[in-house]
Amino acid sequence: MSTPPLFPDPFQQAREQRGLGEMDDQGDPVLMVLRHRDLRRSAHKYQDFSSEVEPGRIVVPSEINIRDMRQIPFELDPPRHTAYRAVLEDWFRRPLGENYQPSLRQMIRDLIEQTISEGPREIVHDFALPLQSRALTLLLNVPLAEAATWISWGTHVFRSEDNPLDGNKATVLYDYIDAQIKQAMQQPGGDVYSVLLNTEVNGRRMTKEEVKGVLVLTFAGGRDTVINAITNSIAYFAHQPKALEQLRQNPDIIPRAVEELVRYFSPLTQMGRVATKDTQVCEHTVNANSRISLCWASANRDASVFENPDEVVLDRAMNPHVAFGFSHHKCLGATHTRTLMKILLEQLIKQVQSIKVIEANEKVEDWGEFQRKVGYDKLKVKMLPI
Numbered sequence: 001m002s003t004p005p006l007f008p009d010p011f012q013q014a015r016e017q018r019g020l021g022e023m024d025d026q027g028d029p030v031l032m033v034l035r036h037r038d039l040r041r042s043a044h045k046y047q048d049f050s051s052e053v054e055p056g057r058i059v060v061p062s063e064i065n066i067r068d069m070r071q072i073p074f075e076l077d078p079p080r081h082t083a084y085r086a087v088l089e090d091w092f093r094r095p096l097g098e099n100y101q102p103s104l105r106q107m108i109r110d111l112i113e114q115t116i117s118e119g120p121r122e123i124v125h126d127f128a129l130p131l132q133s134r135a136l137t138l139l140l141n142v143p144l145a146e147a148a149t150w151i152s153w154g155t156h157v158f159r160s161e162d163n164p165l166d167g168n169k170a171t172v173l174y175d176y177i178d179a180q181i182k183q184a185m186q187q188p189g190g191d192v193y194s195v196l197l198n199t200e201v202n203g204r205r206m207t208k209e210e211v212k213g214v215l216v217l218t219f220a221g222g223r224d225t226v227i228n229a230i231t232n233s234i235a236y237f238a239h240q241p242k243a244l245e246q247l248r249q250n251p252d253i254i255p256r257a258v259e260e261l262v263r264y265f266s267p268l269t270q271m272g273r274v275a276t277k278d279t280q281v282c283e284h285t286v287n288a289n290s291r292i293s294l295c296w297a298s299a300n301r302d303a304s305v306f307e308n309p310d311e312v313v314l315d316r317a318m319n320p321h322v323a324f325g326f327s328h329h330k331c332l333g334a335t336h337t338r339t340l341m342k343i344l345l346e347q348l349i350k351q352v353q354s355i356k357v358i359e360a361n362e363k364v365e366d367w368g369e370f371q372r373k374v375g376y377d378k379l380k381v382k383m384l385p386i
């Protein structure tokens with residue numbers, strides 16, 4: 001008898017039968033595009049399905065009530081989007097540079113070492129969150145000490161334990177970024193703030209507000225997603241000890257394993273767009289100014305694209321997953337995250353024999369007709385050394 005998947009796919013039936021899902025979101029409903037092919041088509045059509053609407057409206061759940069700051073470049077359409085994207089790409093490729101990976105490896109090695117030696121550890125808050133924050137100091141090229149402040153914000157910058165849309169937390173983030181920008185203007189250095197303040201887009205320097213828009217996205221978008229990817233990988237290896245063994249025997253497949261894990265976990269379930277005119281998706285009418293969402297998590301289990309979609313096939317050869325998004329908006333932080341995940345797997349097989357789960361509380365998202373496990377609120381494990 002086969003065991004149920006560790007991360008079930010709640011969209012299967014709706015995807016196969018209708019291709020669409022429907023959910024309410026604070027009175028602004030969302031038509032969820034569930035099939036891989038429809039999703040990829042819609043993602044390309046920015047003239048029909050825009051990202052450049054009221055700030056916060058393309059996010060599901062909508063953030064229009066808690067922020068009016070536009071995140072850049074993800075809340076812009078081409079051609080405005082293209083110019084920002086072009087200058088940001090260089091910076092976000094830094095993980096491929098020389099000193100980045102040894103520093104990241106050191107962080108990961110130390111954290112695993114501590115986890116092994118200090119007994120059971122809660123992974124979400126005491127492993128994934130510190131790792132995400134420390135690694136981000138490398139991406140932003142700021143002192144490691146900054147990570148302590150970011151860790152104190154918890155796993156999401158706009159959500160707190162008792163409030164799924166917390167405007168006060170947004171203020172903490174904005175004030176922090178304003179202060180960093182001010183400091184960079186007084187004393188420029190090699191950090192992201194100084195570099196972006198000096199970067200030209202369309203023949204003029206980026207303004208403070210624009211730099212802030214980029215940083216808000218970097219802090220917000222790359223946070224719970226990366227935390228889920230790290231935590232879920234550890235949960236997966238605990239449940240499948242053979243998988244760790246398979247990677248130990250064939251470390252060459254690690255880059256493929258990273259792609260497969262992010263496909264399977266799809267740490268970001270969906271992202272919205274707003275129709276600019278009356279149009280159609282999957283033979284369904286979409287009215288002007290209504291919302292659709294590109295449901296990455298569903299497309300990544302589409303059996304017409306992925307054989308055995310509910311299985312983790314660590315060396316899956318063809319893997320056109322959309323876990324980092326698709327088309328011109330695909331994730332800017334993907335190089336950083338892929339690098340982090342690759343080193344995490346490399347170090348796990350070097351340092352860890354097996355992982356035992358002691359306590360697990362699943363984090364289940366509620367999307368109306370769909371309930372989706374996206375990660376954990378709490379995952380206490382013991383790592384046993386090699």
Ligand code: EMZ
Nearest residue numbers: 059063071158216217220221
């Ligand atoms: C937005 C989003 C970006 C949003 C790629 O995702 O991530 C969410 O976690 C934030 O709340 O504001 O940045």
